[in-house]
Amino acid sequence: MLTSGRKEELVKLCSNLVRIPSLSGQERLLAAFVRDTMQSMGFDDVQVDFYGSVIGTMDFGKGPCLLFEAQLDHVDVGNPFQWNHYPFGGFLEGGKIYGRGATDQKGALAAMMCAASFLKEDRLKDLCGRLVVSATVCQEKFEGVSSMLVAEKCAPDFVVTGEASGLALERGQRGRAEIVVEVSGKQAHSARPDYGVNAAVLMARLVSFIKDNFKPAKDPFLGEGIMELTSLVSYPENATGIVPDVCRAIFDRRLLPGETRSSVLLQVERLLEEAAKHIPSLNARAWISSSEYQCYTGAAISGEHFAPAWLLPEDHPFVKSCLKGLSRAGLPPRLAEGAGFGTNGCYYGGVASIPTIVFGPSRESLAHVSDEYIEIEEMYLGCMGYYGIAEQILSTENGL
Known part of the structure; x- marks a missing residue:
């Protein structure tokens, strides 16, 4: 299904997507480009929702709705001097397209858009239902929040999210909770710390206690429900000569199936209660x-x-x-051995209970790095994979 002309179209589209910067909250130009491109590619309906996500639909009549979703936004470039290629150049070199977002997830978005267009050209009379491609905003800021509006708009029966998976099919992912733990003390002059209660010192002991006593649950596929310290700040911030009276820590807690907001918080609160028995003057809370x-x-x-x-x-x-769709497209029907990063699948699969998988070209180790790139050959295979999945799900003969 990928002729030389179609391959050229896919590469050009990915390069153009990479050339348009699209930090979270600054996706306007890219969203307009994606909207116009979808219209030119033959999508039957293209809309921009309240948050700014672009939702393109191929309508094949009555039947199930399959949603392909990839993010519009990307993380910051970081230190530009650590890049050998201009982050927004979309340069082709050595069989790769370089630039911020190439792996996460502009290569996948280009592959999804092209797969939908090519499928309509090839199999229009043999398909039923709707194929929707959503280019979704603010994923890097809020996993799954903007996806809620996408789901309300298109009511998908099945979802494929385009996070890099090395062309293996991921059938689930760990969830995530960002937990703030705050310790309160008493401010004093640092020359006489005995007049106060140093919240930073208490927090240091508390972090050590949590590290020693938190026992993560395990899942055979998803792995451990870890709790990792990611930030530590005392207040007054940047002050000198003062014993801090507040110290806040942020923990990244990865979640397993069955864990809820209340159960996660309860586990941390019980840790704090136990820590208070061993750390004098500890006054801590979590949210x-x-x-x-x-x-x-x-x-x-x-x-x-x-x-x-x-x-x-x-x-x-x-x-x-x-898996059958991947096989019919000529790809190895591989299930991933474990889960990757968090995606918007947390809303579709975790909140809305819509059958959801992750499938995308490239590797997660190439996301959020300097000189980010996607291998062109792997992007071709990703496009073929999306084509095969959609063909299988929406086929009048083989569909679900």
Whole structure:
């Protein structure tokens, strides 16, 4: 299905996507380009939702709705002097396309858009239902929040999210909770610390206690429900000569199926209660963090940093159909041995309980790095994989 002309079209599209910077909340130019490109590729309906996500639909009539989703936004470039290629050049070199977002997830988005267009050209009369491609905003800020509007718009029966998976099919992922732990003390002059209670010193002991006493649950496929310290700040911030009276730590807690907001918090609160028995003067509390951000449309997007885990069994009909689709497209029908990074699948699979898998070209180790790139040959295979999955799910003969 990938002629030389189609391969050229896919490479050109990916390069153009990479050339348009699209930090979270600054995706306007890229969203407009994706909207216009979808219209020119023959999508039957293209809309931009309240948050700014671009939703393109191929309508083949009555039947199931299959959603392909990839993010529009990317993380910051970081130190540009650590790059050998201009981060927004979309340069082709050595069989690779270089630039921020090439792996995460502009290569996947280009492959999804092309797969949908090529499938309509090839198999229009043999398909039923709807194939939707969503280019979704603010994934790097809020996993799954903007996906809620996408799901409301298209009501998908099945979802494929385009996180890099090395062309293996991931049938679930760990969830994530960002937990804030705050220790309160008493401010004093640092020349006489005995007049106060040093919150930073208490926090140091508490972090050590949590590290020694937190016992993560394990899942055979998803791995451990770890709890990792990612930030530590005392207040007054950047002050000198003062014993801090507040210290906050942020922990990244990876979640397993069945863990809820209340169960996760309860586990941490019990750790704090136990720690207080061993650390004199400890006064600590915990909560799940939340934040608000502004989309490029001007809309405020907000929510708690909590995303549940999700996992499909190996013999789930959607998993089996996706593997058949990969096989019919000429790809090895491989199931991943473990889960990758968090994705918007946490909403579809974890919150909405929609059968969801992760499938994408490239490797997760290439995301968020200097000189990010995607291998062109692997992007070709990704496009073929999306084509085969959609053909299998929406076929009038072989569909679910």
